[in-house]
Amino acid sequence: MHNSHKNNHSREYSHIGTKAASVEFSGVSKIYPGNVIAVDQVSLRVEAGELVTLLGPSGCGKTTTLRMIAGLEKASSGAIYIGENDVTGLPATDRDVTMVFQSYALFPHMTVDQNVAYGLKLLKLSRSELKNRVENGLALVGLQGYGDRLPSELSGGQQQRVAVARAIVLEPQVLLFDEPLSNLDAKLRRQVREEIRDIQQRLGLTVVYVTHDQEEALAVSDRIIVMSNATIAQFGTPQELYAKPVSEFVADFIGEANVIPVYIESLQNNMATVRVGDHEIQMDSNNLSIGRAKLAIRPHQINLFPSERHNTFDAVIKKCTYVGSHIEYRLDSNLGELFVVDHQTDSVFEEGQLVGISFSTSGPVLLSD
Amino acid sequence: MIDTVSLADRQTDSPKHTVQIFNRTALLWLIVAIVAYSCVPWYMLEDGFWSMEWLDGYPFDTDYAPALFLIAQGEKLWLAPIGIAILLAIPAAFLNNTNRLYGWLLITAGAAGLIFLCAQGLSIGIRGWTADWITTLFGELGDRQFGMGYGALLTALALLFFLTTGLAARGAINGDAFVVGAVGFVIAIVTVFIFFPISDMLSSAVKNDDGLFSLTTFYEKFTHRKIWSLACIDGEQSCGVAWNSLFLAVLVGFFTTALGLVFALVATRSGVTQAKLLRPLTVLPIITPPFVIGLAIILLFGLSGTVTTFVADLLGIQPTRWIYGLPGIFIAQLLSFTPIAFLVLIGVVEGVSPAMEEASQTLRATRWHTFKTVSLPLMRPGLANAFLLGFIESMADFGNPLVLGGNYDVLSTEIFFSIVGAQNDQGRAAVLAIVLLLFTLTAFYAQRKWLGQKSYITKTGKGDSGQHTLLPKRILIPCWAIALTWATFTLTIYGMIIYGSFVELWGLNNTLTFKHYQSTFAIAFDENGWRLKGAAWDSFLTTIKIAAIAAPLTAIIGILTAFLLVRQNFFGKNTFEFGTMLSFAIPGTVIGVSYILAFNVPPIEITGTGVILIISFIFRNMPVGVRAGIASMSQLDKSLDEASLTLGASTWRTFTRVVLPLMKPAILAAMVFSFVRAMTAISAVIFLVSAEYNMATSYIIGRVENNDYGIAIAYSTVLIFVMLAIVCLMQLLTRQTRTRHVV
Ligand SMILES: Nc1ncnc2c1ncn2[C@@H]1O[C@H](COP(=O)(O)OP(=O)(O)OP(=O)(O)O)[C@@H](O)[C@H]1O
Numbered sequence A: 001m002h003n004s005h006k007n008n009h010s011r012e013y014s015h016i017g018t019k020a021a022s023v024e025f026s027g028v029s030k031i032y033p034g035n036v037i038a039v040d041q042v043s044l045r046v047e048a049g050e051l052v053t054l055l056g057p058s059g060c061g062k063t064t065t066l067r068m069i070a071g072l073e074k075a076s077s078g079a080i081y082i083g084e085n086d087v088t089g090l091p092a093t094d095r096d097v098t099m100v101f102q103s104y105a106l107f108p109h110m111t112v113d114q115n116v117a118y119g120l121k122l123l124k125l126s127r128s129e130l131k132n133r134v135e136n137g138l139a140l141v142g143l144q145g146y147g148d149r150l151p152s153e154l155s156g157g158q159q160q161r162v163a164v165a166r167a168i169v170l171e172p173q174v175l176l177f178d179e180p181l182s183n184l185d186a187k188l189r190r191q192v193r194e195e196i197r198d199i200q201q202r203l204g205l206t207v208v209y210v211t212h213d214q215e216e217a218l219a220v221s222d223r224i225i226v227m228s229n230a231t232i233a234q235f236g237t238p239q240e241l242y243a244k245p246v247s248e249f250v251a252d253f254i255g256e257a258n259v260i261p262v263y264i265e266s267l268q269n270n271m272a273t274v275r276v277g278d279h280e281i282q283m284d285s286n287n288l289s290i291g292r293a294k295l296a297i298r299p300h301q302i303n304l305f306p307s308e309r310h311n312t313f314d315a316v317i318k319k320c321t322y323v324g325s326h327i328e329y330r331l332d333s334n335l336g337e338l339f340v341v342d343h344q345t346d347s348v349f350e351e352g353q354l355v356g357i358s359f360s361t362s363g364p365v366l367l368s369d
Numbered sequence B: 001m002i003d004t005v006s007l008a009d010r011q012t013d014s015p016k017h018t019v020q021i022f023n024r025t026a027l028l029w030l031i032v033a034i035v036a037y038s039c040v041p042w043y044m045l046e047d048g049f050w051s052m053e054w055l056d057g058y059p060f061d062t063d064y065a066p067a068l069f070l071i072a073q074g075e076k077l078w079l080a081p082i083g084i085a086i087l088l089a090i091p092a093a094f095l096n097n098t099n100r101l102y103g104w105l106l107i108t109a110g111a112a113g114l115i116f117l118c119a120q121g122l123s124i125g126i127r128g129w130t131a132d133w134i135t136t137l138f139g140e141l142g143d144r145q146f147g148m149g150y151g152a153l154l155t156a157l158a159l160l161f162f163l164t165t166g167l168a169a170r171g172a173i174n175g176d177a178f179v180v181g182a183v184g185f186v187i188a189i190v191t192v193f194i195f196f197p198i199s200d201m202l203s204s205a206v207k208n209d210d211g212l213f214s215l216t217t218f219y220e221k222f223t224h225r226k227i228w229s230l231a232c233i234d235g236e237q238s239c240g241v242a243w244n245s246l247f248l249a250v251l252v253g254f255f256t257t258a259l260g261l262v263f264a265l266v267a268t269r270s271g272v273t274q275a276k277l278l279r280p281l282t283v284l285p286i287i288t289p290p291f292v293i294g295l296a297i298i299l300l301f302g303l304s305g306t307v308t309t310f311v312a313d314l315l316g317i318q319p320t321r322w323i324y325g326l327p328g329i330f331i332a333q334l335l336s337f338t339p340i341a342f343l344v345l346i347g348v349v350e351g352v353s354p355a356m357e358e359a360s361q362t363l364r365a366t367r368w369h370t371f372k373t374v375s376l377p378l379m380r381p382g383l384a385n386a387f388l389l390g391f392i393e394s395m396a397d398f399g400n401p402l403v404l405g406g407n408y409d410v411l412s413t414e415i416f417f418s419i420v421g422a423q424n425d426q427g428r429a430a431v432l433a434i435v436l437l438l439f440t441l442t443a444f445y446a447q448r449k450w451l452g453q454k455s456y457i458t459k460t461g462k463g464d465s466g467q468h469t470l471l472p473k474r475i476l477i478p479c480w481a482i483a484l485t486w487a488t489f490t491l492t493i494y495g496m497i498i499y500g501s502f503v504e505l506w507g508l509n510n511t512l513t514f515k516h517y518q519s520t521f522a523i524a525f526d527e528n529g530w531r532l533k534g535a536a537w538d539s540f541l542t543t544i545k546i547a548a549i550a551a552p553l554t555a556i557i558g559i560l561t562a563f564l565l566v567r568q569n570f571f572g573k574n575t576f577e578f579g580t581m582l583s584f585a586i587p588g589t590v591i592g593v594s595y596i597l598a599f600n601v602p603p604i605e606i607t608g609t610g611v612i613l614i615i616s617f618i619f620r621n622m623p624v625g626v627r628a629g630i631a632s633m634s635q636l637d638k639s640l641d642e643a644s645l646t647l648g649a650s651t652w653r654t655f656t657r658v659v660l661p662l663m664k665p666a667i668l669a670a671m672v673f674s675f676v677r678a679m680t681a682i683s684a685v686i687f688l689v690s691a692e693y694n695m696a697t698s699y700i701i702g703r704v705e706n707n708d709y710g711i712a713i714a715y716s717t718v719l720i721f722v723m724l725a726i727v728c729l730m731q732l733l734t735r736q737t738r739t740r741h742v743v
């Protein structure tokens, strides 16, 4: 893992250590008053030193999950472990977990230095050590010399970094981020997320990171938890989620996908014979059994041909949008409406034109119905 | 990786995981309990604690002895169980707070100690057992006890915190000892200083002259025709006080709301920027003692009032006393309470999102139609709110009816006269207080039930730009006319007060003079140095002192309560909130009566002291502190608190380091407000003052009753200016704190 990179910096930042620990949920639920089930029987394990993102549509329970790790919300049932310790009953104050808030939550009446030193003061360090650690923290986020400013005298991006420094100097067992970038503009967002990832890898921190931006999740994570309706839809590396989604929801949420109904006719070793419309194709059975199923196909896994090609499905171009690097098509076919991305920008099909389509041989995945 | 790990190893002794030999919280309260029980005089001291007279004879003199020394000498043996409860808690100080025993020990010790402390306090008084059934049960006691003192107070406090710390250790409110302690503390003081005196008063309403329980006596008094008679409808006779009060309150509620709305509309939607000048009017009721308007009205419309004599001369008729009675009280209350309605409604009028009005106009509605169909309905809950406020204020008002009432009796003054007058009928006062409470509590309940919860602020938080639409002309012109008339009238009234304070004898001898100021606030210089010679200095300084002690306490309790209400979740929070806001609906006269009834006898015997004044101010003004706290805390991002918690700070540290500093302006405002209110209060105060602790307002009322108007008005003028100065100072200070760190 980025070894050369780490060695370059280990000298400079060696004062900030890590006590990174794993996080484990075992059957955790959270029910808010009014019987709102925000998290339903969730079990998961985040390994020490790993960056895991919680990804999912609005209201699926990401923030609630994060706040339960922090101890800001009490689990209604189930058990939470940090490292080897059961922390289920511990309040936030007594957990060794820090958090970077969406609003940064910098104390407006304290300078940057005082903000960063806030948690350290409780550790009863010597003056010089305290000062040292504050300076190291600010250096880590590139804000040396800003110590005497008030948060109101910093830009949004700088405030965000102070919030990160404040959380990191405590060397927490787990560091949490709740949509840390949502207040930044697109360009800064990319830069800061790379910085966060960089710091996390250099210090070997355990990080749980909430976002609803799938691109952000794919870019920074070791593994991603996709949540839907208060439960975990899938937990895996970015590659796994993209290549092997386990449900229509995940397939559609991580990169777009066309999902069409199919029928598995027979199975042989791990290969399935699948009837799609009036064609039959062979593909990985994905442990499904004979019967109705669904096929998820990414937009770039559909190839377009002029209509007369043999062994293709018929379709009509309904809409065609040129977006620079590629062309997006909407097609009407007897499989339903399809969304296709074509990187060949020189041969353009016209709206209303009859075309033939075929699927890439590897890529499309079978999903249970 | 390797070097960072080794570094981390060196820091594993983070305090989060250190093992303590003592449990700090338990130990602290244990020490307080032991010291209070064995070293501090248990009973209230006749010369006061701070005179230190008691050191002579301490610790063996039974009047001054701490509980432990009393028991050692075989006296007041009923205090012994409290000591046993304290002993029971000792092991807890050496247990870890995750230990089950720790929680249960503290809960048992605290609860048992508190129950016993209350039970013995309530059942043994200055004449032995306080009730016959106890005597029958246990036989003659042959001993007695006086009111509880500092020893008892501190012991009770320590026992209370035993209980709350124990409950927290057993997991109450997320096991947060500070929060449980704070909730317990607020509940305890509200119970002792609001529920206890009020229920005590209620119980005295159902007792006959011999102190025996009697529903018939209550029924007779409650249904008395002086309260409920409707004779005024057809005849010459006057109606009962209840109807008088109700009629007046409805009238005042309606008209203050209407006027308040007119002002709010003019101030925000006339398109004239100078209309903002109306805003300072809202300060007036805060700085004006409640009866001052009444006095000024006498100066204008009384028998020898300016207007009266002018009109009488003009028309050649005999001047009358028409102003005394309903017209006078009504005008005075209208002037006093319209600014309150204005304050409420300006928020409501501004809260109506301009976007909605603009939307309506883009749908081709005229301004008038928009106003009628969109703006006004959106304001409706706010209007109801203002009405209920005016209603409650009018019901509770004591100063104006006292000065201007004439033969128009209302409940608040009637209560006063049943206690201090020739009748001295506590039962009747209690019954009247119940009637008054019924009215105000109903209004209060209605306000909370229908309106309090409903958010009628239509601001979306999405940066409502847009302009408020201006008023249609056919409304605007009458609004201006009313507002200007009213403003002129108010200015005249205040001018009258200032001018009146320099007039020799109003209406009879109009020469200008400093006489009144001299006799009240003169400072003399003689061989003994400077001397405060004026007659008012005594009450003035007492007032300042009492108000200055009460203000910070009110603010702290208010802010603490607000913190619990806004930031914490616990079982019974709604009831808790209702309890803390309740004293807003309890008229001052009712508080006054219930305090002298309840705190005249052990276990809490504080009538005639400064303490009872301070306590009455704290609980009268607490709802304002709570409201101010809630308002400013709701604007404080919750994640600030949470950030502090995740950084390892306790709730207590979070409260003191993050919440309090950021609430400075609110705290300051609450402090100034309660200071000023303490200076202008009269209704509760008039029952509670004593020769030693006389307050400015009751002194002034005393002068009015002697027809000494000059002095009364001069003193009032001084009060108004002192308070104006304080309010301005606060404005300056808050503006500074606000600009220093822009949040
Ligand atoms: N304090 C609360 N009381 C009641 N319900 C709540 C509370 N907080 C959250 N919820 C509900 O719990 C569910 C999950 O909320 P949560 O904040 O975890 O969602 P989220 O995944 O973070 O969404 P977003 O992406 O919009 O931030 C939602 O349905 C929400 O309405």
Ligand SMILES: [Mg+2]
Pocket (backbone or CB within 6 Å): A062, A063, A064
């Ligand atoms: Mg969220």
